[in-house]
Amino acid sequence: MPVPQVFITSDLDTFKVKALLWANTFKDVCYFDSNHHDDPYSVFDIFIAAGASEKLTLAAGNAFKQLEDFLKDHTGYIPGYLSYDLKNELESLESNNPDKLNFPDLYFFIPENTILIKGDEVQIHGTNPEGTWEIISNYMIPIPTVSRPVNISSRFTRTEYEQTVTEIKGHIQRGDIYEINFCQEFYSDDAEIDPLNTFLRLNKISPTPFSSYLKLDQHYIISATPERFLSRKGQKLISQPIKGTSARNSDVQKDEEQKKNLQADEKELAENVMIVDLVRNDLTKSAKPGTVKVEELFGLYSFKQVHQLISTVVCERKEGLSNTQIIANTFPMGSMTGAPKISAMILAEHYERSKRGVYSGAVGYFGPNGDFDFNVIIRTLLYNNENKYLSFHTGGAITFDSDPALEYDESLLKAEAIIEVLRE
Template sequence: MVSLACHLDDSDTFTQQALQWAAQFDNVCYLDSNGYRDNYGNIDVFIAVGCVESFTSTGADTFGRLQRFIDRHPNTWIPGYLGYDLKNEIEDLHSTHPNYTDFPDAYFFVPQYTLLIGQYNAEIKGPDPQAIIKQIEAIEISEEPLEFKGHLKSRMNRSAYFSAFSALQRYIQQGDIYEVNLCQEFFAEEVSLNPLSAYRRLNEVSPTPFSCFFKFGQKYILSASPERFLSKSGNTLLSQPIKGTAPRGKTAAEDEQLKATLAANPKEISENIMIVDLVRNDLTRSAKPGTVKASELLQIHSFKQVHQLISTITCQIQERMNATETIRNTFPPGSMTGAPKISAMKLIDRYENSRRGVYSGALGYFSPQGNYDFSVVIRTLLYNAENGYLSFHTGGAITHHADPEKEYNECLLKGKALFEVLKSQ
């Protein structure tokens, strides 16, 4: 493996050329932070292409098998995803709905080439990095149409959503759960779509810190996730659950008012604090005693489509605990389940009428240094070009004081960018 660093005169152009070059491969992971900066992530743009070896979940011991796969490939990047339904391996749970997307529960690959692109430089690793630079720089950027052909439908209509909402709220009133995340699927069958154009449009409409174009074979994950699920940096684990959403304003004054309203909203605050407690409990399984801390509570982060309330929880990892164990101990993301977690997931399977699959799982990478960073798979389009099935979910938290009309509208708000992309024909 050869590494080459080069200076970039125009990193934006090079990045778009590199994305178009990468999309030609059967295996691609393109991650773009879109210039969002925090104290916890240091990648601007990451690209992995080609496949030396891959890992696919078979439905048994996924986390253990994945760790052995990582151990066989040290000192390299390993991008991939973990689907929500891996919960069935972790707990005594089941998923009864069909897997229409036909995505496996987990998929990772060891790439042939990796690129790290910054504001002024790019680092390319692979057998012949100089040849890769020439190939990328020779690419003529083409703005191809989306060519979306298909009819988008809702698997849970408004009345079915209200009925499920009411049933779940009764469990809260009875004290069986405190909070539960109810999601609904929008889908289309016999679809054709230009996935690269769809991703570019999505990243234009909704640029987020965990934007991702992921491809393996004919399966595509096009993500505009704003949420970090879990990262490992040295001996530190960090999770940043999102709970609390408000629209952007049409004017600067309205925008500031909406932020202030969100920051003071008792329902949104209680949602966030409940999930902070859940994540703290999850992290305790991996933590050295006394190291779990909620370092930042209820911080407002603004994105192009919405304002969000985000909290940050950290801990120090116990001795001799491997990477996939720390993920398994916290999986699936608490912001997408509810509290208590297992009870909420049982009710989710009963009252949602679609399989979540990749949605509300985790998407990201293991790094050569033994670290990892995974986002929550939300605001994400899943497309299987082989069987023509396209899907995305949206959801929101139900609490004792939640209003079904507001929550239903929040689902539509969270899906706004995806609706906009598919209608931009």
């Protein structure tokens, strides 16, 4: 295989935009941006894959097995996504809610070109790294075109949402579940957007450590997610569930109060503990006995729109398990289901009004050395350019102590950055 070449950039933020503009000329694109967040488990600041020499697009059924075979046959960086509805091949579950996005349930591709950026070093792998460097360096950043605002509708009114939360609390009181992640869809049936410009605006408004842009021909994932689902680094597995959200405040003193209130909120702490316990249980299936531990509990992390409570659960990988098996053992992520996991997913399917699809799945990559890293697809726009259907979900953890009105307000808070982008 051709040896990658390393170049030095003196202006990372400009170069990455130019590189993404260049990559977007291909039908298959995957872009990850850490947005300068310090993360001990990331191996690069920016990853770009452009063009597909081969790809795997599947519906749920035997997708994990076919993915395992695909990974055995290929090396290098292999980006792609796993949709939430792959749950149906892991458990006796169904997804019968309406779906107008029509994404494949699983998609991975072998890139023709990859660009890895760490600090000021740009590593380009492809048939002509020097030519790619020259093209990107000389790329002219166009003036963004003005898009008409997108009219957004919701599957629930406030009253309907609050009534549904009350019904779900009835299941908790009866002992059917302890916690559930209940989601609602915001959508537009006739949206005309420039997906790349929309991503660039979203990434500016809400720069998060796992921001991603994925293009599969006419399907787009435009994401400002702050959450890591699962990563492997050597023999170590890492999961970082988020539970606990508070709005930012422009007043510094009030913002500090928001942080303290979040750290002292018994409901938010209880949500986090429940999901940490679920993640610990999931990781046990892939761990050497006795190695599962909570590396950080209730870590407070601040982003541009919100403060979040993030916990870190780790373990040592059990010998003999493939990466596909490790992911299947924990999929879907507990932060997007609830506990007990299967009961929560059954109730979510019953009460939600649209198919989740890619939402609450995972975008990420498999690396050449056996490592992998996948995020959680939240705070994410999904767009089908063929039928002009645009969608994004927001959700929240419903527990015994949930206030239906506050849960609705939290779902709107999580949608703020996306709504702001679409109204520009």
